[in-house]
Amino acid sequence: MGVRRPWVAGSFYPADPDSLRRTIEKCFTHRLGPGSLPELKPSERRIISVVCPHAGYMYSGPVAAHSYFHLSSEGRPASIVVIGPNHTGLGGPVSLGGTGAWETPLGRVDIDTELARVIFEASSFIDIDETAHVREHSIEVQLPFLQYIYGDFRFVPICMGFQDLETSRKVGQAVAEAIEGRNSIIVASTDLTHMEPQSSANVKDRGVIERIVSLDEVALQEWVRSHRVSMCGYGPVSAAIVASKRLGAQKAELLAYHTSGEVTGDLSSVVGYAAAKITR
Numbered sequence: 001m002g003v004r005r006p007w008v009a010g011s012f013y014p015a016d017p018d019s020l021r022r023t024i025e026k027c028f029t030h031r032l033g034p035g036s037l038p039e040l041k042p043s044e045r046r047i048i049s050v051v052c053p054h055a056g057y058m059y060s061g062p063v064a065a066h067s068y069f070h071l072s073s074e075g076r077p078a079s080i081v082v083i084g085p086n087h088t089g090l091g092g093p094v095s096l097g098g099t100g101a102w103e104t105p106l107g108r109v110d111i112d113t114e115l116a117r118v119i120f121e122a123s124s125f126i127d128i129d130e131t132a133h134v135r136e137h138s139i140e141v142q143l144p145f146l147q148y149i150y151g152d153f154r155f156v157p158i159c160m161g162f163q164d165l166e167t168s169r170k171v172g173q174a175v176a177e178a179i180e181g182r183n184s185i186i187v188a189s190t191d192l193t194h195m196e197p198q199s200s201a202n203v204k205d206r207g208v209i210e211r212i213v214s215l216d217e218v219a220l221q222e223w224v225r226s227h228r229v230s231m232c233g234y235g236p237v238s239a240a241i242v243a244s245k246r247l248g249a250q251k252a253e254l255l256a257y258h259t260s261g262e263v264t265g266d267l268s269s270v271v272g273y274a275a276a277k278i279t280r
Contacts (some may be wrong), residue, residue, distance in 0.1 A: 091132020163235025
């Protein structure tokens with residue numbers, strides 16, 4: 001792959017660089033956000049992975065800002081693995097972006113080709129398949145936030161079409177094996193309940209959050225299935241839990257939970273968003 005052009009710039013977030021920076025800053029200072037701008041502070045890395053939503057910034061940006069605010073307090077990682085769900089159906093069951101760069105209005109982000117190779121070699125089922133990424137937004141929308149807090153960095157995108165427990169465990173194990181001993185972090189991209197009343201979304205989403213905080217990928221998948229939760233990235237979150245536990249995770253913490261209804265005022269049909277961190 002050469003350079004992947006942004007697919008949702010101008011819709012999910014501004015296409016103009018200055019407007020995009022201002023929008024990201026407003027997410028941090030928003031009443032639903034962390035309340036202040038992040039500062040990059042090198043320190044011992046305790047965060048192994050974070051959970052971030054991926055809707056339009058006006059809806060989910062303030063929640064996502066909580067995860068990025070916490071990441072900024074631990075300095076710049078050498079590389080970042082971003083795992084997102086496949087909304088388009090393009091590409092293979094699990095698709096890795098192995099070469100090239102992704103472009104956003106804030107500049108280009110190079111793929112960590114060496115780390116991508118190690119992840120690919122650590123698995124027997126992850127394909128190097130760029131077609132899954134061309135029109136997929138779940139990974140793209142994380143990059144401007146990462147660029148804002150880190151500046152330059154390298155990353156590896158993994159797009160999950162299959163999200164069952166076995167696949168999620170295999171993805172998590174391959175990622176953990178590849179990044180063990182490296183200065184790397186994992187970003188799991190997901191929204192929670194889609195287009196339900198606030199009351200039912202809250203119940204379903206709290207069940208999801210409880211299982212993330214318990215670091216229980218089995219219970220998470222069972223809850224999503226048994227309660228028909230329209231969480232789009234349960235596979236990426238499950239994979240992040242698996243990888244984090246293998247890398248020494250001790251706890252998970254909810255950083256923020258809100259819905260689109262708390263932004264728009266319409267509680268009749270909302271989408272849920274959560275930010276969380278998993279730490280040593």
